[in-house]
């Protein structure tokens with residue numbers, strides 16, 4: 001029961017749902033790999049459904065299941081709430097009666113839910129191997145090294161404000177909290193950049209180069225006032241020092257494998273084939289894709305645009321395929337399709353499979369908590385500082 005998808009562009013083989021002891025050695029692609037008992041791995045869909053439903057009924061109010069928009073339909077059908085990562089973390093924090101928060105998403109989201117939830121609440125990520133390839137492109141050792149080099153180069157009054165995207169590990173959020181920085185989401189990134197430039201002279205933006213660049217351009221910063229920091233090979237270019245001294249935004253070289261699949265040719269083709277179509281893209285896409293689109297914005301923004309559109313609207317959408325398919329199903333009076341012709345979902349999100357739900361839920365019924373995600377108190381404190389700075393901007 002292992003699904004494999006080959007990405008035509010990246011040639012990457014993506015192993016999707018879950019790893020049995022038998023298949024694990026062959027597909028050991030993640031640092032956070034776990035092994036699901038064969039008993040669950042070999043169960044059919046009906047049996048899994050029966051067990052998940054029974055466990056939910058037993059746990060009742062003590063359990064809340066959160067489903068990120070990019071989860072497949074077989075998971076979303078069990079979610080008490082759907083949303084993007086930040087909305088889900090806030091919803092979890094608001095359900096204090098729930099002892100267990102089952103987060104159907106990826107690792108950094110479960111960490112954020114743990115940071116924002118009450119001490120008695122336990123956050124569970126059904127499959128610990130569900131990470132985020134973008135979040136993994138920045139780690140604390142690399143960010144601290146970057147910070148040291150920038151500070152040495154630019155001096156103590158360099159005025160660098162670190163800004164991390166929500167899609168980052170808890171210790172990077174904590175780094176921002178500790179160093180006068182902040183967290184942003186794809187919805188509030190322009191407001192956060194505005195705040196950052198009121199606090200200092202430069203922004204170090206990680207881990208997504210493209211969200212950083214698109215936001216900087218929207219804010220009025222020119223491309224030549226931004227530079228890219230490659231953590232694997234920093235300061236390699238001859239002009240690196242000069243570029244950093246000139247830069248107002250230093251962009252971490254990270255990207256989302258899902259949103260990097262979209263290109264301008266797909267947009268041109270869609271416009272040629274479907275006159276009147278509107279192109280709606282996510283800001284994790286490259287600059288040229290965002291500029292060629294009619295509209296761009298966060299996952300929630302994309303959903304709102306389609307919900308508010310009249311019947312007969314036509315949309316070419318550049319975001320994760322599970323969400324686009326669901327939008328198409330929920331709005332049959334509109335024509336909605338994903339601009340990427342090859343079905344290539346977020347492979348890390350796809351690692352949540354009903355077998356994992358059945359496994360962790362039945363364990364909870366038996367009083368055992370497995371696959372809990374827990375952030376240590378010091379990290380959680382400083383991460384909360386950075387998150388609260390972001391929240392105060394909305395007030």
Ligand code: SF4
Nearest residue numbers: 132133134256258346
């Ligand atoms: S869609 Fe991209 S940013 Fe979102 S979880 Fe998947 S890899 Fe990470």
